[in-house]
Amino acid sequence: MNIEGNTVTVNKAANEVFDFFTKLENYQQLMPENTEKFEVDGESFIFGLKGMPEIRLVLKDKTEFTNVTLGAASSKLPFTLASDIKEIAADQCEVSLKFAGDFNPMMAMMVKKPLTKFIDTLTENIAKL
Template structure:
């Protein structure tokens, strides 16, 4: 299953955007309002839970400076990745698209597609405001 967020346009360079997304504690500012738990577990790992959903631990798996960050499930029953692709538009303007990729059986995919789609859309929607508050 592969889901993509709308592209978020940011008034920051690709380097600033990459640095913001590289710091896992910044993901708290991107989370939806229905978050029930957020905890940084290390410099490359965080845990979060949305109301009515199980806790999910994400860990940095791969980083390509100023262009891509891949977060993956750290343990748990589901194996998936959350990928942030960063593209330069102008010197101080960049664009981010989030992609969720995972292998799920048909029943599971049907159940989680809606909530995951809404989740990554919310992360992308919250990104411009969150990143612009950082100097």
């Protein structure tokens, strides 16, 4: 299952946005208002939204100034969340989020709508940076 968020323009240099995404504590600023838990632990963070199970994300990969990829810490529900950064000017870049998960059809049907809403919220909050 793949979900692509909208591409948003951020009035910051690509390297600033890349640095923001590589510091896991910064993701708390992007979380929805209904976040009940957010804790950073080394190269991972755990968050919980009201009425949802807690999820631990691990920093999986990063390509300087263009991509930061987080992945699920658990192999039970394997997925990644990639932040693609594209410089469009010295002090402006475009950011898009891409979610890729390997779920069975029933699970995909259950999580698609809330995940899409979550990705949209993250994207909206990135635009406010």
